[in-house]
Amino acid sequence: MRALQEKAKELLESGKVGVIIGYGNGSGERVRPVFVRNSADVAKLVSDNRCRLNLSTYLFKPELKKIGRPAIVAAPATVKSIIQLISENQLKSSDVVTLVVEDDAVVELGDNASLEAYSASHPVVFPPFARKEIETIAGMSLQERFKYWQDELSRCFKCYACRAACPLCYCERCITDNNRPQWVCVPSHAQGNFEWHMNRAMHLAGRCIECGSCTIACPVGIPIGLLTIEASRIVEQEFGFRPGLRCDAPSALSSFKVDDKESFIV
Amino acid sequence: MTFITRDNLLVFLRSIIDSGKELYAPQLRAEKIFFLPVKDVSSVVFDYVQTVESPKELLFPKVERMLSYHYVDGKMNVTDCSRGQKTADRVLFGSRPCDAIGLKTLAEFFRQDIPDTFVQRRQDSLTVVSMSCAGSDENCFCTSVGAGPGDSTGSDVLLTPVRDKRYLVECLTEKGKFLVESEKELFDEGEEINKEEYLTKLLQTFSHKEIAGKLSGAFNNPIWDEASLRCLGCGACAYVCPVCSCFDIQDEGNSRKGDRLRCWDSCGFALFTLHTSGHNPRPTQSTRWRQRVMHKFSYMPERYNLLGCVGCGRCSRACPADMNLKEELNALDHILEEGRQRVEERQ
Amino acid sequence: MRIEKVTEEAPGVKTFRLDFTDDSDRERFAFGAGQFGEYSVFGEGESTFCIASSPTRKDYIECTFREAGRVTSALARMEAGEVIGFRGPYGNIFPLEEWKGKNLLFIAGGIALPPMRCVIWNALDMRDWFKDITILYGARTVDDLVYKHELDEWGKRTDMKLVTTVDPGGETADWKGKIGFVPTVLEQMSPTSSNTVAIVCGPPVMIKFTFPVLEKFGFDSEMIYTTLENRMKCGVGKCGRCNVGSVYVCKDGPVFTYRQLQSLPPEY
Numbered sequence: 099m100r101a102l103q104e105k106a107k108e109l110l111e112s113g114k115v116g117v118i119i120g121y122g123n124g125s126g127e128r129v130r131p132v133f134v135r136n137s138a139d140v141a142k143l144v145s146d147n148r149c150r151l152n153l154s155t156y157l158f159k160p161e162l163k164k165i166g167r168p169a170i171v172a173a174p175a176t177v178k179s180i181i182q183l184i185s186e187n188q189l190k191s192s193d194v195v196t197l198v199v200e201d202d203a204v205v206e207l208g209d210n211a212s213l214e215a216y217s218a219s220h221p222v223v224f225p226p227f228a229r230k231e232i233e234t235i236a237g238m239s240l241q242e243r244f245k246y247w248q249d250e251l252s253r254c255f256k257c258y259a260c261r262a263a264c265p266l267c268y269c270e271r272c273i274t275d276n277n278r279p280q281w282v283c284v285p286s287h288a289q290g291n292f293e294w295h296m297n298r299a300m301h302l303a304g305r306c307i308e309c310g311s312c313t314i315a316c317p318v319g320i321p322i323g324l325l326t327i328e329a330s331r332i333v334e335q336e337f338g339f340r341p342g343l344r345c346d347a348p349s350a351l352s353s354f355k356v357d358d359k360e361s362f363i364v
Numbered sequence: 365m366t367f368i369t370r371d372n373l374l375v376f377l378r379s380i381i382d383s384g385k386e387l388y389a390p391q392l393r394a395e396k397i398f399f400l401p402v403k404d405v406s407s408v409v410f411d412y413v414q415t416v417e418s419p420k421e422l423l424f425p426k427v428e429r430m431l432s433y434h435y436v437d438g439k440m441n442v443t444d445c446s447r448g449q450k451t452a453d454r455v456l457f458g459s460r461p462c463d464a465i466g467l468k469t470l471a472e473f474f475r476q477d478i479p480d481t482f483v484q485r486r487q488d489s490l491t492v493v494s495m496s497c498a499g500s501d502e503n504c505f506c507t508s509v510g511a512g513p514g515d516s517t518g519s520d521v522l523l524t525p526v527r528d529k530r531y532l533v534e535c536l537t538e539k540g541k542f543l544v545e546s547e548k549e550l551f552d553e554g555e556e557i558n559k560e561e562y563l564t565k566l567l568q569t570f571s572h573k574e575i576a577g578k579l580s581g582a583f584n585n586p587i588w589d590e591a592s593l594r595c596l597g598c599g600a601c602a603y604v605c606p607v608c609s610c611f612d613i614q615d616e617g618n619s620r621k622g623d624r625l626r627c628w629d630s631c632g633f634a635l636f637t638l639h640t641s642g643h644n645p646r647p648t649q650s651t652r653w654r655q656r657v658m659h660k661f662s663y664m665p666e667r668y669n670l671l672g673c674v675g676c677g678r679c680s681r682a683c684p685a686d687m688n689l690k691e692e693l694n695a696l697d698h699i700l701e702e703g704r705q706r707v708e709e710r711q
Numbered sequence: 712m713r714i715e716k717v718t719e720e721a722p723g724v725k726t727f728r729l730d731f732t733d734d735s736d737r738e739r740f741a742f743g744a745g746q747f748g749e750y751s752v753f754g755e756g757e758s759t760f761c762i763a764s765s766p767t768r769k770d771y772i773e774c775t776f777r778e779a780g781r782v783t784s785a786l787a788r789m790e791a792g793e794v795i796g797f798r799g800p801y802g803n804i805f806p807l808e809e810w811k812g813k814n815l816l817f818i819a820g821g822i823a824l825p826p827m828r829c830v831i832w833n834a835l836d837m838r839d840w841f842k843d844i845t846i847l848y849g850a851r852t853v854d855d856l857v858y859k860h861e862l863d864e865w866g867k868r869t870d871m872k873l874v875t876t877v878d879p880g881g882e883t884a885d886w887k888g889k890i891g892f893v894p895t896v897l898e899q900m901s902p903t904s905s906n907t908v909a910i911v912c913g914p915p916v917m918i919k920f921t922f923p924v925l926e927k928f929g930f931d932s933e934m935i936y937t938t939l940e941n942r943m944k945c946g947v948g949k950c951g952r953c954n955v956g957s958v959y960v961c962k963d964g965p966v967f968t969y970r971q972l973q974s975l976p977p978e979y
Binding site: 440473476477480583609611612613614615617618620624631636639640641643645651655658659662664666667 | 752753754755757779780794915941942944945947948949950951955956958962976979
């Protein structure tokens with residue numbers, strides 16, 4: 099933690115960055131996103147296993163962009179999301195200073211190569227409950243699975259916290275915001291909830307880097323990350339593609355290769 | 365004073381279900397507590413601070429059909445859903461005092477000017493049996509908004525946990541008396557006790573009346589920018605709030621058959637105030653955060669003499685970015701007070 | 712209500728003349744100038760427009776709208792004889808009773824003439840209540856002027872004065888009116904403020920520059936009226952969209968004095 103605070107101080111004082119996006123102590127035992135602009139405030143930064151929300155979603159917030167070039171305190175999943183965003187032309191590695199904390203040492207990942215090297219050597223460790231849930235659901239029949247999601251999604255009230263917390267949901271005008279046509283029903287009845295979550299899973303297939311922020315953000319405790327993770331795993335199985343590894347990777351579902359298999363249509 | 369034991373309370377809840385009423389009570393789901401319909405009274409939980417969602421759904425559901433239309437034989441038939449259908453009799457058990465005040469405030473808001481029949485009908489057929497708070501957490505602040513852990517406003521019956529799994533029972537309205545008297549052998553008379561001793565101690569950290577006064581000059585204050593930096597603009601806070609009532613109206617169906625629905629909406633969403641021309645009176649998260657606080661603590665009191673917050677702390681608990689309303693209001697109070705003192709010194 | 716007549720006012724702008732399908736509704740219905748309604752197309756939704764006709768004309772109401780979003784596009788596809796929904800009247804009214812014996816100065820821009828048309832015709836239909844009536848109306852181009860037939864009619868009347876203008880560059884070869892932005896032309900007119908009520912409606916930028924001109928000529932902020940536009944849905948002050956400060960534009964407005972506007976946060 100000390101090393102992080104020292105590094106933050108150095109970056110701010112040298113003018114290399116205008117703001118550090120990191121974690122600080124919040125209400126009770128929680129941590130919260132903090133935005134440190136003065137070296138006097140670096141003591142606010144913390145780094146421990148409570149720091150799980152993926153902060154790269156803040157890289158697109160207009161009010162923060164105005165402050166200046168950011169540095170971001172990154173967990174392995176955050177690094178992967180930054181790589182994925184670079185591959186989708188939403189960011190350049192020079193737009194943000196990525197800081198990773200390991201055993202109280204801080205490493206600055208300043209270019210595509212170092213980001214990729216870090217990502218390759220740090221597989222995402224998704225919380226144990228999720229792996230167990232995925233296995234359990236995989237063992238269910240289709241009807242059982244549908245019932246499981248009907249139950250879980252009945253609590254959804256379309257607050258879109260999952261979308262807000264996800265760094266890969268960066269569309270300025272989300273599909274749900276369109277009403278010509280109304281692709282996704284607005285109300286949070288069963289159909290509206292299914293439409294939203296299925297849409298989101300499809301839009302994240304091959305892009306979800308498994309940070310779990312959507313699940314952390316969901317106020318009613320729906321393990322919503324399971325859908326997007328599973329969609330990405332299917333893409334990996336079928337197309338051999340994993341997101342968050344290469345800054346120049348093509349998009350899995352919207353790139354065409356001559357040798358793409360067509361066994362499902364031919 | 366009247367009391368009831370935990371065991372008899374469960375029998376009482378059972379009898380409510382058996383009488384044909386719908387019972388809603390706190391139950392465990394996905395490691396959190398929700399107000400849910402009760403089938404088996406043994407699933408009702410007692411040992412927790414607060415539920416995730418407020419009980420406002422019982423007056424103001426997430427999705428409500430207002431009318432349905434059907435074009436038949438050259439004529440458009442419109443069914444007005446605010447008429448005719450009787451609402452089921454319901455009992456809400458385990459709401460906190462803050463929740464009961466929230467329900468009362470919400471219903472009062474919907475009664476203003478043109479009264480809302482949907483909400484009124486549901487309130488008329490709802491009996492509120494609340495549970496005082498023996499515990500609280502760092503997000504609670506009911507005592508700063510004119511309420512308290514044992515406040516009886518808005519409840520028909522208020523229970524307070526005392527020693528040995530026993531509860532003090534206060535019947536506050538005719539509805540409450542009617543419900544209790546229907547099973548009066550489950551209740552017993554006992555000694556006078558001081559209810560305050562059994563309630564959690566919650567320090568008042570600000571005064572909502574003083575804040576309202578200070579807020580009226582705070583519109584252009586830069587505090588809103590700083591406070592809203594981490595707000596992600598989702599609707600979680602508005603949806604878990606007992607008093608938030610903003611809604612959207614959506615048609616579902618086609619031009620010949622369908623429904624006109626009312627569903628929850630939030631002033632925190634960027635599109636809430638967006639004009640079709642593209643002009644948005646609240647274009648930044650900061651302006652929307654300001655609206656949330658000003659509406660609850662300044663505009664609603666000014667317009668309707670109703671406070672838009674009950675201090676339940678749900679918004680803070682639900683927020684993925686840990687926006688803590690109690691903390692923000694204390695900070696606001698402090699900053700505005702400093703500003704006010706500086707102005708006075710200058711004069 | 713049934714669409715009795717469709718008029719193309721300007722590119723993308725239409726006026727509907729509507730009549731009730733139910734006689735008892737027509738008998739019971741009454742409204743004041745300034746009020747609005749929620750016009751609906753089942754399956755698409757509702758849209759908010761002011762009632763653009765005067766309450767003195769009893770057998771119909773009119774509304775004018777620009778095709779811009781989902782509901783207005785659905786409305787724009789409709790023809791005379793078709794039925795749409797109507798909810799209203801909502802909102803407050805222009806206080807014509809209080810204006811008796813005064814001069815009236817109407818200032819409007821572009822698509823903002825419709826919310827004023829109701830009160831203009833209302834005033835003209837009760838002509839002897841008022842002293843001088845002047846209308847200043849401008850649009851970006853000649854094509855964008857709405858109610859062209861009525862502009863002709865108003866121009867010919869001897870009991871009122873009409874000044875029309877288009878933005879510089881918006882004139883055609885045979886344009887006989889003025890050329891200039893509305894606030895500029897207003898200034899050139901040197902309006903008298905004594906015993907005069909000014910009623911202003913226009914796009915935000917026009918309003919922003921018009922109020923100072925009126926103040927310069929001595930208009931008190933209590934004697935300047937406007938009608939506000941804001942995103943509305945329920946029309947009855949419940950859904951929260953049009954909430955500005957402690958006021959709801961749909962309930963406490965849309966008619967406001969400039970004095971009232973000044974005490975509101977600028978969120979409209």
